[in-house]
Amino acid sequence: MMEQFEAMYAKVRGIVLRCRKDYYVQLWEQEDWEQEGMLVLYQLLKQYPELGEEKLYVYYKTKFRNHVLDVIRKQESQKRKLNRMAYEEVSEIGHKLTQGGLLPDDQYLLQAELTRYRSSLSQASQERYDRLIADERFKGRRELLRELREYLSDWE
Incomplete structure (x- = not known):
């Protein structure tokens, strides 16, 4: 069962790599793209177990790109400004912090x-x-x- 899933993912992995090249998701590295790709494939196969190989590419490409676009929309949303902020070590930027006021x-x-x-x-x-x-x-x-x-x- 696991081998079948890995074989199917290997067939659609190119779509994940292409999306990684086309879109930028903050704080996502190669492993994150692979994990999201596998997750979307799993959800797709669970929703459409009878999906054939020829339809798999079309369905997967649409579903994965929509998933990535949703993540980007969430990332760029004004309500979630804090989610966009990258983590920075305080010791590296401590000289930029003001000393005014109380903690x-x-x-x-x-x-x-x-x-x-x-x-x-x-x-x-x-x-x-x-x-x-x-x-x-x-x-x-x-x-x-x-x-x-x-x-x-x-x-x-």
């Missing part, structure tokens, strides 16, 4: 600390704190900033 886990910890600080304040101080966060000007702003700096002294 997500540090940002989460800071938010938790600020929430804890706000809950320890009186009702009037909470209102002043909310105005501070909203970047409003009010009497006592400097004092509240100084107090907040002391509370977050470990973060510096």
